Amino acid sequence: MNKTKKLIFDASIKSFSQKGFHKSTMDEIADMAGVAKGTLYYHFKSKEDIFKFIIDEGVKRIEDEINEKTKNMLDPVNKLRAVCEIQMQLAINHLEFFKTMLSQLWGDEERQHQLRNVLSRYFKLIEGFLKEAADDGLIADDNLEIMAFNFFGVMTSTVVYSLIHKEKDISQLTETLLGFVMRGIGR
Amino acid sequence: MNKTKKLIFDASIKSFSQKGFHKSTMDEIADMAGVAKGTLYYHFKSKEDIFKFIIDEGVKRIEDEINEKTKNMLDPVNKLRAVCEIQMQLAINHLEFFKTMLSQLWGDEERQHQLRNVLSRYFKLIEGFLKEAADDGLIADDNLEIMAFNFFGVMTSTVVYSLIHKEKDISQLTETLLGFVMRGIGR
Amino acid sequence: MNKTKKLIFDASIKSFSQKGFHKSTMDEIADMAGVAKGTLYYHFKSKEDIFKFIIDEGVKRIEDEINEKTKNMLDPVNKLRAVCEIQMQLAINHLEFFKTMLSQLWGDEERQHQLRNVLSRYFKLIEGFLKEAADDGLIADDNLEIMAFNFFGVMTSTVVYSLIHKEKDISQLTETLLGFVMRGIGR
Amino acid sequence: MNKTKKLIFDASIKSFSQKGFHKSTMDEIADMAGVAKGTLYYHFKSKEDIFKFIIDEGVKRIEDEINEKTKNMLDPVNKLRAVCEIQMQLAINHLEFFKTMLSQLWGDEERQHQLRNVLSRYFKLIEGFLKEAADDGLIADDNLEIMAFNFFGVMTSTVVYSLIHKEKDISQLTETLLGFVMRGIGR
DNA sequence: GATGAATGAGAGTTCATTCAT
DNA sequence: GATGAATGAACTCTCATTCAT
Structure with a gap:
């Protein structure tokens, strides 16, 4: 798992934990990870x-x-x-x-x-x-x-x-x- | 519980059961209940x-x-x-x-x-x-x-x-x- | 102006004053006037x-x-x-x-x-x-x-x-x- | 103000002028601006x-x-x-x-x-x-x-x-x- | 005269996803 | 690899109006 993917991984856990799956948004995950929204889609399909x-x-x-x-x-x-x-x-x-x-x-x-x-x-x-x-x-x-x-x-x-x-x-x-x-x- | 409310009640259970809370839509519940969407809001707040x-x-x-x-x-x-x-x-x-x-x-x-x-x-x-x-x-x-x-x-x-x-x-x-x-x- | 119409008249002024035209609702006017919503339409066209x-x-x-x-x-x-x-x-x-x-x-x-x-x-x-x-x-x-x-x-x-x-x-x-x-x- | 924002700005003025605030709809503003409705919300909160x-x-x-x-x-x-x-x-x-x-x-x-x-x-x-x-x-x-x-x-x-x-x-x-x-x- | 349950068109807003750069 | 502007389908909710009683 490279560095950016790890950032997203950590941010996602945090966001899913705080808000649950539905209320977590890709925007927020990207924010928390400190990457652009598009980057999420570079590393993950959805x-x-x-x-x-x-x-x-x-x-x-x-x-x-x-x-x-x-x-x-x-x-x-x-x-x-x-x-x-x-x-x-x-x-x-x-x-x-x-x-x-x-x-x-x-x-x-x-x-x-x-x-x-x-x-x-x-x-x-x-x-x-x-x-x-x-x-x-x-x-x-x-x-x-x-x-x-x-x-x-x-x-x-x-x-x-x-x-x-x-x-x-x-x-x-x-x-x-x-x-x-x-x-x-x-x- | 009057007749219309019962219709909505039944339709909601059905819809929530089939799709869960998030994927159930008010449109669909109304359809299933055979009432207009506004009617849902006449009987329930949300x-x-x-x-x-x-x-x-x-x-x-x-x-x-x-x-x-x-x-x-x-x-x-x-x-x-x-x-x-x-x-x-x-x-x-x-x-x-x-x-x-x-x-x-x-x-x-x-x-x-x-x-x-x-x-x-x-x-x-x-x-x-x-x-x-x-x-x-x-x-x-x-x-x-x-x-x-x-x-x-x-x-x-x-x-x-x-x-x-x-x-x-x-x-x-x-x-x-x-x-x-x-x-x-x-x- | 008969009694009911007067009730609606007063309630409307009050509601329009408090909320303006757009945010006043027929529901609220009826409530304030103490009459049913349908009654508004008996006395006024709209x-x-x-x-x-x-x-x-x-x-x-x-x-x-x-x-x-x-x-x-x-x-x-x-x-x-x-x-x-x-x-x-x-x-x-x-x-x-x-x-x-x-x-x-x-x-x-x-x-x-x-x-x-x-x-x-x-x-x-x-x-x-x-x-x-x-x-x-x-x-x-x-x-x-x-x-x-x-x-x-x-x-x-x-x-x-x-x-x-x-x-x-x-x-x-x-x-x-x-x-x-x-x-x-x-x- | 970038190009898209300008498009929205101009369209909004036009729409608000023609219809006033309440009767202007986001759909129409988007149409007039030639952008998707979501784009309005990308550039403005509401x-x-x-x-x-x-x-x-x-x-x-x-x-x-x-x-x-x-x-x-x-x-x-x-x-x-x-x-x-x-x-x-x-x-x-x-x-x-x-x-x-x-x-x-x-x-x-x-x-x-x-x-x-x-x-x-x-x-x-x-x-x-x-x-x-x-x-x-x-x-x-x-x-x-x-x-x-x-x-x-x-x-x-x-x-x-x-x-x-x-x-x-x-x-x-x-x-x-x-x-x-x-x-x-x-x- | 009066009621209030029912309506449904239409509104503002959200958000996962795409894609040109 | 990474970006972020742009998208548009889908959503919940509102409310003036109607009409059978």
Whole structure:
């Protein structure tokens, strides 16, 4: 990614975070990046295209970070804990962008399909860890795919909770969340 | 709600469901409702206003249905099961509108605040059932608010799963979901 | 003028005064009058029609008042003084409506032609007094028509001055104005 | 002012002159200028903004012309005569725009405030010449501000007269007007 | 006489995209 | 590589007017 593209990339994240996809304008992104509007179109096909690029890059980074952190771990539950920590960390630190993503998760536009695609790659990663846990006899081997979805759902709702309550103690949140995921609300 | 307003109400739900909030146009809603564009503005202040009205009405209906169905139940877990069933049913039957709602859950527009407000009312209702369960010693009395959020998160991710896998057997989904909520993935 | 028509008449003056012709809406006039919008159209052909009616009525009242007050006067200069006093009084007391009138004096719409017509009737009245003064040898017999226009122009600019400086001492203003009209700025 | 902006400037004057501010539409201005509607918004913030720009430019030009023509004059009365000539000339040559201006002189919109502001600058210029005349003992030193207003009022009513009578002999009109201003109607 | 729901033409404005330089 | 002036389709919203009751 060359220098100008990086400028646009950063400016786009900032703008999409502040205003969401629809209210961000190419004018504003160009302004923030300190380049001319035409330059955006030299580096990207369209506004949609910028968004897709960001998403791709963003999820790639999460995956990399998770892979990096878990590669020497043996206990699958620790790996899941790492997923929680990393995603919570990221979601809370880039809360506004996380919300923009969630708002673009639904619908039939190109970027929205793309977003779902990269996310399902991420879900597969989670499912992989669940499978390992199941193989170790730590959890039931049932419905792993739906469990991966639920895992994500619980993480997301915890982020929303933290957002409303301005709770930023991630290790605390992570433990509560992991407790819920492992044992549910029962007892 | 008089006849014309109902026509607009129905057309709006349909349009918002098919296209989402942003791609729905007042022209199209008017067309679908079989009224003139000006008529929309006779009954509603703005496009935003129509959306808010729909949300309000919609959540009211869920709440009513839940209250109706649970009022004679004694077991709090059954009440939570009813919540799951009713919401799953509704979300799956009105999948497109459910998605539109989720996409409008984030951001700083009037309608988005409003949506979060009515949803938090709904979360309180869930939290109430959790409290009952806790009082009966069925679940731990900890973090009930965050549990309510997670409950909703799990329901939502289950809907998403069902959407991808075109799984429409609600009682099956409900049981899996309830199992997850009660016991987590553990064992 | 029956009761309902009077309600509309009063409300229209008020609305046109507060907002001018263009920003006054039939909705608002109806609201102010406490009648339904349809009722406006029972009594008047159009918004334009209401305006024309008001203008007609208003100028008629000035003329009546002037005729009443001057009919026993002998000195033409006193008559002109009366014109000044009455018009200044009215313009200052109904400043907002006076401004609305001035803004509608120009242009090719029906109401604007109509406004110019009733005003030229008023100018003729002034010219009549000037003629009397000329016949008495008090002023030169030249250009009486243009003098009548100028007379009005000076009155109007004096009103504008009083409006900016919030000067409301009418007799003072009248004397200054009459001085200007009689002797100009010379000496 | 670059070429496109000039095109828009000219078209706007033409359109505002022909139809007034309210009945001029952005579509029409764009058509007249031979540019796309969006181009108007590239160069101006709004319709209001175009109007304000024109007013500003227009009054600037009058002032410049007056300053240019009077700078070598010694007799203040000659300077006032120059003001009359220049303004009459301009008002008569751009009668329609002059009328549009007069119709926009009243009211609370941005452009109307702006118009009054630039006009009061112009009045100050007139007042300056009156002061010079007063200092030379040619006229009384009283009420110079109100005299400046009246000066403008008389010029305007003379224009209106010339408009009705299709009288276009400016030097004739100027002398009559100056006579009125200097000596009033007396004798 | 009076109502007010319904109308629809038309307005100003936005903004992603293009393209000549 | 980069620019920014120009585009025009599309949008939301306004409001005088009509007409069945």
